[in-house]
Amino acid sequence: MECNLLSTSEQRVLRTFRKFLITPGEMLCFSGPNLEQDKAALELLSDKDLLSKEKFKGGYSLTQSGFAAMKACET
Numbered sequence: 468m469e470c471n472l473l474s475t476s477e478q479r480v481l482r483t484f485r486k487f488l489i490t491p492g493e494m495l496c497f498s499g500p501n502l503e504q505d506k507a508a509l510e511l512l513s514d515k516d517l518l519s520k521e522k523f524k525g526g527y528s529l530t531q532s533g534f535a536a537m538k539a540c541e542t
Contacts, residue, residue: 470540476508481517481537484529491534497525 470478483505489495497505502525509527512518517533520526529537 470536473536473540474508474511476505477512478540480505480508480512481533481540484533485537485541489529491529491531494521494523494526494528496523497527 473481483497483501484495487495497509502509509518509520512533513520513527515532516530517536518527519530521528
C-alpha cells in the first residue's frame with residue numbers, strides 16, 4: 468500500500484510503530500490520550516488489514532502488509 472493512500476492520522480500511527488522498531492507479530496500498546504487520539508486511525512488500519520487488534524486493551528500489532536506500509540511511509 469502506498470503511503471499517500473493513508474490519512475495523516477493513519478501515517479502518524481505507523482510512525483509510532485516505526486519509532487519503537489516494531490515488526491510483524493510484536494504488540495504495541497496505545498494508552499491514555501494516545502489511544503483516544505488514534506482510536507479511529509487504529510480501527511481504520513485494522514479494517515484495512517494493516518494492523519491486528521490484540522486482546523490486551525490498546526494493543527495492536529503490524530501485519531505483513533502493515534509492516535510494508537510502514538516502510539513505504541519512511542520516505
